[in-house]
Amino acid sequence: MREDVEALDIRDVTANWVNAEVLSHQIDERIKALADLSDTPLFFGRLDYLHAPGADRAEGAGGERFYIGRRHVHDADGDPMVIDWRAPVSQPFYRASRKDPMDVGLRRRFGYTGGELTAYEDEHLTDPAEAETASRLLQQEIEKPRVGPMRDIVATIQPEQDEIVRAGLGGTVCVQGGPGTGKTAVGLHRVAYLLYAYRDRLARTGTLVIGPNRSFLHYIEQVLPALGELEVRQATVDDLVAQVSGVEVRGADEPATALLKGDARMAEVLRRAVRSHVTLPTEPLVVVRGSRRWRVPAYELEEIVRELLDRDIRYGAAREALPQRIAHAVLVRMEQAGEAPDDRVQDAVARNAAVKAAVKALWPPVDPAKLVLRLLSDPEFLAGQADGVLDEDERKLLLWARPARSVRSAKWSAADAVLIDEAADLVRRTPSLGHVVLDEAQDLSPMQYRAVGRRCTTGSATVLGDLAQGTTPWATRSWQEALRHLGKPEGVVEELTAGFRVPTDVIGYASRLLPHIAPGLTPVASVRENPGFFEIRPVDGAEAVVAACGELLRNEGSVGLVAADARVPVLAEALSAAGVGYLAPGEETTARTRLTLVPASLAKGLEYDYVVLDEPRAVVDGEPDERTGLRRLYVTLTRAVSGLVVTHATALPEQLA
Numbered sequence: 020m021r022e023d024v025e026a027l028d029i030r031d032v033t034a035n036w037v038n039a040e041v042l043s044h045q046i047d048e049r050i051k052a053l054a055d056l057s058d059t060p061l062f063f064g065r066l067d068y069l070h071a072p073g074a075d076r077a078e079g080a081g082g083e084r085f086y087i088g089r090r091h092v093h094d095a096d097g098d099p100m101v102i103d104w105r106a107p108v109s110q111p112f113y114r115a116s117r118k119d120p121m122d123v124g125l126r127r128r129f130g131y132t133g134g135e136l137t138a139y140e141d142e143h144l145t146d147p148a149e150a151e152t153a154s155r156l157l158q159q160e161i162e163k164p165r166v167g168p169m170r171d172i173v174a175t176i177q178p179e180q181d182e183i184v185r186a187g188l189g190g191t192v193c194v195q196g197g198p199g200t201g202k203t204a205v206g207l208h209r210v211a212y213l214l215y216a217y218r219d220r221l222a223r224t225g226t227l228v229i230g231p232n233r234s235f236l237h238y239i240e241q242v243l244p245a246l247g248e249l250e251v252r253q254a255t256v257d258d259l260v261a262q263v264s265g266v267e268v269r270g271a272d273e274p275a276t277a278l279l280k281g282d283a284r285m286a287e288v289l290r291r292a293v294r295s296h297v298t299l300p301t302e303p304l305v306v307v308r309g310s311r312r313w314r315v316p317a318y319e320l321e322e323i324v325r326e327l328l329d330r331d332i333r334y335g336a337a338r339e340a341l342p343q344r345i346a347h348a349v350l351v352r353m354e355q356a357g358e359a360p361d362d363r364v365q366d367a368v369a370r371n372a373a374v375k376a377a378v379k380a381l382w383p384p385v386d387p388a389k390l391v392l393r394l395l396s397d398p399e400f401l402a403g404q405a406d407g408v409l410d411e412d413e414r415k416l417l418l419w420a421r422p423a424r425s426v427r428s429a430k431w432s433a434a435d436a437v438l439i440d441e442a443a444d445l446v447r448r449t450p451s452l453g454h455v456v457l458d459e460a461q462d463l464s465p466m467q468y469r470a471v472g473r474r475c476t477t478g479s480a481t482v483l484g485d486l487a488q489g490t491t492p493w494a495t496r497s498w499q500e501a502l503r504h505l506g507k508p509e510g511v512v513e514e515l516t517a518g519f520r521v522p523t524d525v526i527g528y529a530s531r532l533l534p535h536i537a538p539g540l541t542p543v544a545s546v547r548e549n550p551g552f553f554e555i556r557p558v559d560g561a562e563a564v565v566a567a568c569g570e571l572l573r574n575e576g577s578v579g580l581v582a583a584d585a586r587v588p589v590l591a592e593a594l595s596a597a598g599v600g601y602l603a604p605g606e607e608t609t610a611r612t613r614l615t616l617v618p619a620s621l622a623k624g625l626e627y628d629y630v631v632l633d634e635p636r637a638v639v640d641g642e643p644d645e646r647t648g649l650r651r652l653y654v655t656l657t658r659a660v661s662g663l664v665v666t667h668a669t670a671l672p673e674q675l676a
């Protein structure tokens with residue numbers, strides 16, 4: 020297939036050089052998408068249907084056999100050899116069961132070792148004599164040592180995951196799932212599925228994956244390209260709002276201030292602040308044209324302004340409509356005086372200096388950043404807009420101690436940028452994408468949910484998160500509430516509880532924290548057969564922690580040394596002193612360097628084959644309050660795939676007892 024594309028000769032088919040450039044770009048992209056990936060086999064499954072799908076199921080009608088793979092492959096005649104895993108015909112590979120065989124007689128899974136076909140496994144779903152067995156290949160896949168960035172899971176997507184992956188584009192899905200239940204994997208595969216099933220629509224509107232930080236985005240960035248999808252944008256919420264707000268984030272807020280700035284009530288304050296720029300007219304408007312003067316009385320101008328204020332349109336759109344509305348009022352007067360003005364006259368009146376001046380006075384332009392600057396600097400302005408919404412203490416929290424002089428010199432915080440983004444949307448509607456995947460959603464503030472929501476107003480979203488892993492002061496308390504802030508109250512909440520990452524003993528230990536951090540959540544049930552390696556080791560200093568890393572590095576796979584942010588420098592020094600090389604989160608492991616030193620604040624969403632967790636007490640104490648500390652600890656305890664060593668010199672938090 021690649022050779023066919025490479026051999027295309029487009030010299031005679033393009034009318035001009037622009038067409039030729041566009042076509043040759045498309046061909047390059049196609050060649051890239053068809054690249055061979057070493058270690059990635061073309062197919063991983065086979066389905067033998069009892070009848071040809073879609074055909075008459077009369078007795079004697081022949082069955083059909085399909086190979087299932089990462090992408091569609093056809094032979095020289097154009098006949099399919101491998102069916103894309105996302106095609107409807109492939110669905111039984113993930114969903115068929117003995118209870119509902121979906122017309123499949125045989126399901127075969129292929130196992131590979133380094134790209135070589137080394138095993139297969141058959142299920143005769145309609146044979147009553149065959150006993151149900153767990154898939155060895157699935158077990159092997161899950162137990163495989165982890166190295167490098169995240170991989171796709173197309174060969175082993177589980178039925179409950181597949182339901183989410185293949186949910187239609189129309190609806191918003193929210194997935195609550197404990198650590199390692201495959202939320203990120205499911206979200207990424209869902210994008211790939213949607214791009215397949217709704218290619219044209221999404222090609223126009225676009226898709227976006229939102230993650231918590233750069234290192235996380237690096238960790239997941241290769242999954243979609245491996246599935247042949249190269250066009251999906253990945254960003255953090257901060258990246259998104261930075262683009263619109265145009266301000267550089269150089270400041271930080273106290274937790275209480277950040278909490279308030281992220282509160283949904285700020286949206287109302289901003290709405291009022293934007294609208295406060297509109298003034299109702301007190302003077303009539305006089306337009307001079309030639310020898311005639313046309314007068315629109317103040318009460319009529321007021322009607323026009325009020326009507327625009329009542330309509331559900333953006334401030335900027337109303338501002339653009341206002342000159343024509345006024346011109347129309349002038350035209351009515353001209354007609355009453357016996358003139359016959361046409362559209363051109365109306366346009367000319369709309370551009371008349373007097374009309375322009377009136378618009379400027381009645382409905383002045385609003386600069387979103389300047390507006391937020393004023394709210395945070397001017398106590399009287401803030402009090403006017405926040406009346407009945409924020410009390411006096413709250414308003415004090417918002418006001419800068421030293422008011423900024425200009426947008427450029429202000430020390431904007433991340434939460435300020437979100438406020439500017441909200442204000443910008445009040446002035447001009449944010450364009451909507453077709454689908455947005457929001458990962459680690461539990462850490463978003465209501466205002467951040469709104470920022471994400473306005474990027475998919477006419478599209479849908481996949482929201483992924485774990486209430487127990489919320490570590491911000493504004494962490495999500497309920498998914499229904501989050502969906503409301505997102506503007507998708509009709510979104511459906513699903514729960515995943517089967518754990519694919521963390522070994523039984525380790526998840527059992529970490530789950531002791533659940534009653535303290537998220538009572539009511541179902542603990543994760545590990546599907547790994549290997550109980551994993553788990554040890555709690557009292558140590559007397561950083562050297563002993565480094566020694567524990569050394570021991571674990573004797574195994575295959577990656578090792579993560581996870582520690583409270585404040586302990587990272589000490590451990591970095593100890594590692595260097597011992598001559599042990601290490602990476603930062605998101606950097607790719609190599610054969611020589613398989614150890615990553617992970618600050619607790621960046622551990623979320625990542626995983627390592629073996630983990631040394633340094634000093635749990637320090638992880639808890641590194642957070643402003645105990646519940647957040649215990650949640651951070653829960654995150655750090657649940658990063659290991661094959662084994663965990665907890666090292667500690669001070670007493671462990673009593674909640675782990």
Ligand SMILES: Nc1ncnc2c1ncn2[C@@H]1O[C@H](COP(=O)(O)OP(=O)(O)OP(=O)(O)O)[C@@H](O)[C@H]1O
Nearest residue numbers: 172175176177198199200201202203204519520624
């Ligand atoms: N069906 C599956 N088959 C094989 N591996 C799977 C499957 N589902 C998930 N995994 C693996 O389990 C690990 C955890 O998945 P993932 O990171 O998506 O979980 P998560 O729920 O997002 O975790 P966290 O809450 O920690 O962010 C990954 O290595 C992923 O590839």
